[in-house]
Amino acid sequence: MNAREQNAAELTDEQKLRVCIEDLTGGHVNSMRRQVRWRPAWFVEVAQGDETLQIYVRGDRKSDILPFPELRREAEILKVLERHGIPVPHVYGMCDDPVAIIMQSVAGTRDVSQAASAAERSSVARQFIEAVAAMHRVPIEQFAAAGVKQPQNALEIALAGLEAYWPLYQQNKSCPQPLIEFAVRWLRDNIPPHRDRASFIQFDSGQFLFEGGRLTTLYDFEFAMIGDPMTDLATMRMRDSYESLGEEFRELCRHYASVTGEPIDVGALRFQNALFSTVSCMQIADRIAAPKSGDPHDVYLEWDLALKRVLVLILAECMKVRLEPPRIGPARDGGNAALLNMLKDAVEQLQPGDELQAARQKSALNLLECAMRADQWGGSLERAARDEAAEFLGEQAAQLPDFEAHLENFVKAAGPEYDERLLRYFAAQIERRIAVFGPTQIGRSAQRVHLPPIE
Numbered sequence: 001m002n003a004r005e006q007n008a009a010e011l012t013d014e015q016k017l018r019v020c021i022e023d024l025t026g027g028h029v030n031s032m033r034r035q036v037r038w039r040p041a042w043f044v045e046v047a048q049g050d051e052t053l054q055i056y057v058r059g060d061r062k063s064d065i066l067p068f069p070e071l072r073r074e075a076e077i078l079k080v081l082e083r084h085g086i087p088v089p090h091v092y093g094m095c096d097d098p099v100a101i102i103m104q105s106v107a108g109t110r111d112v113s114q115a116a117s118a119a120e121r122s123s124v125a126r127q128f129i130e131a132v133a134a135m136h137r138v139p140i141e142q143f144a145a146a147g148v149k150q151p152q153n154a155l156e157i158a159l160a161g162l163e164a165y166w167p168l169y170q171q172n173k174s175c176p177q178p179l180i181e182f183a184v185r186w187l188r189d190n191i192p193p194h195r196d197r198a199s200f201i202q203f204d205s206g207q208f209l210f211e212g213g214r215l216t217t218l219y220d221f222e223f224a225m226i227g228d229p230m231t232d233l234a235t236m237r238m239r240d241s242y243e244s245l246g247e248e249f250r251e252l253c254r255h256y257a258s259v260t261g262e263p264i265d266v267g268a269l270r271f272q273n274a275l276f277s278t279v280s281c282m283q284i285a286d287r288i289a290a291p292k293s294g295d296p297h298d299v300y301l302e303w304d305l306a307l308k309r310v311l312v313l314i315l316a317e318c319m320k321v322r323l324e325p326p327r328i329g330p331a332r333d334g335g336n337a338a339l340l341n342m343l344k345d346a347v348e349q350l351q352p353g354d355e356l357q358a359a360r361q362k363s364a365l366n367l368l369e370c371a372m373r374a375d376q377w378g379g380s381l382e383r384a385a386r387d388e389a390a391e392f393l394g395e396q397a398a399q400l401p402d403f404e405a406h407l408e409n410f411v412k413a414a415g416p417e418y419d420e421r422l423l424r425y426f427a428a429q430i431e432r433r434i435a436v437f438g439p440t441q442i443g444r445s446a447q448r449v450h451l452p453p454i455e
Contacts, residue, residue: 013098014042017057020095021046024102025053036355040098043105056089056105059098067164067283068223075101076146077221084138087131087217106217108209112246120213125246126255127215128208132236133259135218136199136229143200143226150198150226157198158191158271160227165279172286176408179426180285183278183311185412186419190318192268198226203276205232206239230265234272238310241449249452266454270318273451277311298366298442305433306445312427313451321420326428328435329384334375344368366441377436385429392421 011019018029027048035041040059045052060071068074072094078101081088090104115121144150149164151157162184169180203223209216233253240249247255253264284300284307291297316323347365352358389407390398397406411422437443 013040016097017042017044017095017100017102020100021055021057021092021102024093025055027053034356036359040100054105054107055092056103057095058101058103060100066222067168068225071099071101073147074221074224075103077143077148077224078103080142080146081135081138081218081221084134084142086135086138087215088221089217089219106209106219108211108216110207110209110243112210112244115210115246116213121246123213124208124210124215125252127210128218128245129252129255130259131208131215131218132202132205132232133256135202136232136260138200140198140200140226148200148224148226154193154196155191157195157228158268159187159275160198160225161203161231161272161275161279162187164225165282169282169285174286175289176404177282177285178404178407178411179308179311179430180278180281181408182411182422182426183274183281183315185414186315186318187271187275187278189416190271192265192271195228195230195265195268199229201225201227201229201231202235203227203231204235206236206243206245228268228272230268231272231276233264234269235276237269237273237452237454238276240452241310242306242445250454253454264454269454270314273314274311274318277307277314280307281311296363298363298370301367301370302442302445305430305437305443306449308430309434309446309449310451312423312430313449315423316427317451319420319423321423323424323427323431326384326431328432329380331376332379334378336375337372340368340372340375344372369440370437370442373436373440381429381432381436384432388425388428392418392425 014032014034018032021027021029021044025046025048027046030045030047030052032045033043035043039061040057042057042059044055044057046055047053058071058074061069075091075094078088078091082090089106092102092104094100095102112121112124115124140148140150149160151160156163201224202218202221203225204220207220208218233256236245236252237249239245245252253269257264281304284304287295287297287300288304291300312323315321344365347361347368350361352361386398386403389403393403393406393410397403400406414422434443434446438447
């Protein structure tokens with residue numbers, strides 16, 4: 001190791017990022033502020049002659065729940081979009097150690113409630129739809145040249161998202177996942193065979209910024225791929241549950257149809273809604289079952305509950321099944337209330353030294369709140385799940401220690417004649433969990449879940 005390499009090895013990640021940013025921009029870093037969130041990211045001001053550049057550093061999540069973990073892939077996608085006039089952050093380049101995209105920090109907010117008026121909110125939402133429609137028109141060959149997989153037929157287009165996540169799900173799966181396996185079987189049996197034209201899609205759509213009534217950027221292309229353009233409408237429909245788009249979803253669908261000159265394929269949109277819900281559950285399934293040190297576990301639990309509610313709701317919509325609210329059994333003391341209360345008291349008395357430590361304390365309190373509800377209600381939830389599964393598994397199988405494995409095997413082998421019955425079963429278990437955990441911080445997103453009308 002020469003002197004330069006030794007000096008580089010002794011630098012902190014932030015110092016290495018400063019060096020890289022200055023090399024890429026030819027400027028001088030004036031300030032660097034860590035963004036308080038679950039992935040490493042920084043806001044940086046760089047003096048470049050008489051100008052001040054606003055830089056955003058998008059760091060590597062270092063996660064094994066990502067189908068496309070290579071950040072360079074996202075950077076190349078942003079470059080293609082920028083060349084075609086799509087409003088996205090300009091990419092200055094990559095940092096290899098630590099791995100990060102060095103990109104433009106674009107002004108604006110995602111919070112449409114900050115718009116000056118209802119008319120401005122509607123205008124911003126429509127500008128967003130127009131940008132999505134323009135993105136869908138970019139030739140897919142250019143993304144394929146940047147390493148994005150190009151599906152070849154209706155089957156591959158319909159299942160692009162599922163097949164992207166499937167290897168990772170199988171690799172990480174450590175316990176039975178009956179609901180996910182049920183959804184996957186339904187998806188494979190019900191693809192829309194007429195959807196044979198692909199587009200580049202953001203896949204996790206609905207992420208944009210605006211300022212002064214003007215859309216400033218689309219952002220976050222980590223999960224982008226080539227697939228059915230109805231996917232982006234489907235995923236923004238899901239996002240609208242907790243992050244308003246600024247206009248009624250059905251009006252935005254009409255605007256998309258007007259801009260593109262093609263009617264909305266409602267069936268394909270619903271199918272992709274179900275697919276995105278499924279792969280979102282798949283992505284974090286093993287993290288819920290087998291958490292790892294340093295995981296934002298409260299965030300994963302919050303996502304899991306909300307996503308599973310979306311999944312059963314959209315499957316019910318696809319199958320034209322009307323779901324009924326289930327009966328909720330009584331709470332019973334699990335015997336750990338005193339211990340959990342003392343642990344909560346101990347965590348509350350900690351004195352965080354900075355924003356990151358405060359965020360970790362809040363995460364711990366969220367988990368404790370959830371654990372206290374589980375201590376009260378866990379037995380009741382499990383009894384209901386087993387008793388209702390006994391109707392199709394049989395009483396003996398439903399009471400076995402590996403009950404979930406038996407349920408998954410049944411789901412995978414069952415024919416379509418069982419679809420409605422199984423859906424009602426899974427929906428009842430999810431709704432019971434929401435009744436129990438909905439009042440907690442972890443359950444808040446699930447309580448807000450709804451599917452806005454398409455037509």
